[in-house]
Amino acid sequence: MSKLYNKQLNYVKVICMKCIIIGAGASGVASAINIKRKYPKDDVIIIEHSDKALRKILATGNGRCNLGNQKLDISKYNHPELMGLYSFKEYIKYVESYGFKTKAIGDLIYPYSESAQTVRNQMLKEADKLGVKIHLEEDFVDYEVIKNGVRVKTNRDTYDSDKLIIATGGKSTKGLGNDGSIYEILKKHHYTIVPLHPGLVPIETKENTKLVDGLRVKANVTLLENGIKVFNEDGEVLFKKDGLSGIVIFNASNHIKNPTYNYEIVLNVLPDFNGDLKENYQQFSVKTEFLENYFSPKLVEYFSSRISDKNYIKDLQNFKFTFKDFYDFENSQITIGGISIDQVKPNFESKSEPNVHFVGEVLDMHGPCGGYNLTWAFICGQKLMS
Ligand SMILES: Cc1cc2nc3c(=O)[nH]c(=O)nc-3n(C[C@H](O)[C@H](O)[C@H](O)COP(=O)(O)OP(=O)(O)OC[C@H]3O[C@@H](n4cnc5c(N)ncnc54)[C@H](O)[C@@H]3O)c2cc1C
Structure with missing residues (x-):
């Protein structure tokens, strides 16, 4: 049990809370689903500052969502070691567990419907079925490591949580929610940010x-x-x-x-x-x-x-x-750079701040076009639980 402080109403209510995830993108929603599958009784809340969860997914693969690659070569990631024992077969089984079938077009993997909307809808349905709560239009502002957990501050509330998972993506495509505000917050917490520049870009x-x-x-x-x-x-x-x-x-x-x-x-x-x-x-x-x-x-x-x-x-x-x-971040598919991987353990927990984790593109990890970056974002949700 931990406390939730509501500044606006000026009272303290006691609720059961375990895990706050910042960002309802591919890595954030995948993490929430995996946590709930493993620990169904945990409270999992996603804080998302835009008005729509999984908005970017809709733009991927020209609206078809290229979420994998039959010939994925882990040496093409800048940090292949983070992929661990990747198996294409296991990966497909895992993404299909969200509730949709996949198919290959050439080497590229898409949802069978060839519609990114399917991926978004089915992931959100699965998250909802498991009891994940998603707070839209709520902005993550800062956090503080406290005894046995993390105090998370947003523009609306302050939450005490056992774990904080930062899944805010990078700086690319501000219009899809990625304003890069996370890096200023993390600099205050003394993280080394590998210099950022637009990736997969003209x-x-x-x-x-x-x-x-x-x-x-x-x-x-x-x-x-x-x-x-x-x-x-x-x-x-x-x-x-x-x-x-x-x-x-x-x-x-x-x-x-x-x-x-x-x-x-x-x-x-x-x-x-x-x-x-x-x-x-x-x-x-x-x-x-x-x-x-x-x-x-x-x-x-x-x-x-x-x-x-x-x-x-x-x-x-x-x-x-x-x-x-x-070309600028607005024209780029991904952000190169981010939280240096030297600062996280194999389960993506910060080495300097207990109970703070990083997943997805906010980390300094990227791959080429062809399903590599969504594969990474989805797999993070699993690795978090390993
Ligand atoms: C046009 C386009 C096409 C692409 N096509 C493909 C493709 O076909 N295949 C592929 O593999 N990859 C593709 N990518 C890349 C892929 O979409 C990303 O690598 C992936 O979405 C990253 O997932 P993520 O969860 O780390 O971050 P994101 O998906 O960016 O999600 C981060 C979320 O955090 C939220 N957020 C950020 N800051 C805050 C804050 N302070 N408070 C609250 N919420 C916050 C954002 O609004 C966002 O919803 C494409 C990217 C673009 C832009």
């Missing part, structure tokens, strides 16, 4: 790309950090008016660790330059003739202006852009 380049804004090209993309290859992947690059986008560029952006270094994004826009293409290219007397056979007119104009007349094949295979900046 890149602004020094080279002008206005002419080809909105056009796409298939390419093999290499990222060079001070001249050294740190990333390579095939994909479709989408030109923006001032830079580059597309999944392959999002994945490359996660490898730009120190924006003060020199980063170059090198496109090979002839990834299939072999066989017929290689044998026949000499029939074209000038580069524009070659380009016109393979690219749309605007791309021909753009590439022509940036490649040599003689070595145009080599130039197209080595088409360089210089990193200028990331």
Whole structure:
């Protein structure tokens, strides 16, 4: 039993309370479900400052929610060790226990309905069935570690709880609830925050790309950090008016660790330059003739202006852009950086503050596109209980 202080009404009522979770996102709701399944009698309350639980889920996977990957490679996370003994089979069994079937499209896993709304509805139904309480439009303000628990302060109340679980996500997409206010609170509690920057995000380049804004090209993309290859992947690059986008560029952006270094994004826009293409290219007397056979007119104009007349094949295979900046947090899918993992135990409890836990994107843990980040958020809920 612990006490709840209600400042507004100025009285103290005694209630049974065990666990307060901050944030009704993927990791917060997954944690609440797992705690309730293991300890059905515990009181579990989620404090969410927006007016809707699991709002971001609706935006994931273009509304389809790509929640896993058949070929998930844990070495692609920045801290693979946190994934422990990950098993794809176990993971699918676990997410399906929320009450929906899944299916694979290529390697990517989606709810069978291909609707993120299904994931949101079924998770909230399961949480409700288990008795999880969700307080919407309530803002987490601060906390204090007290004897055998944590005193949690919000803009409405002060709660005494046995455990506090911080599941506030990062700074990306403020419109979906992530205002980054958590980092100021945690700095007061002396946590080291690994520097934050937008992740899975378009890149602004020094080279002008206005002419080809909105056009796409298939390419093999290499990222060079001070001249050294740190990333390579095939994909479709989408030109923006001032830079580059597309999944392959999002994945490359996660490898730009120190924006003060020199980063170059090198496109090979002839990834299939072999066989017929290689044998026949000499029939074209000038580069524009070659380009016109393979690219749309605007791309021909753009590439022509940036490649040599003689070595145009080599130039197209080595088409360089210089990193200028990331697009902002509002345009990013995830936040890179966060609470340093050195500060948490394997069950995500803080090493410095007993009974305070961190789950999901608020920790310095991230992966590429393709279901990696939701996998991490959902799995946290399980690991908390291990
Ligand atoms: C457009 C988009 C598409 C994406 N698509 C995919 C995809 O297809 N597959 C994939 O794996 N990942 C995808 N992601 C990434 C994925 O959604 C996140 O990594 C994941 O949701 C993180 O979960 P989380 O619980 O840690 O944080 P969040 O989902 O961000 O939840 C945090 C919650 O905490 C609340 N909160 C924050 N501060 C406070 C406070 N002070 N008080 C109270 N509440 C607070 C927020 O309102 C929010 O509801 C996508 C992200 C975006 C933006």
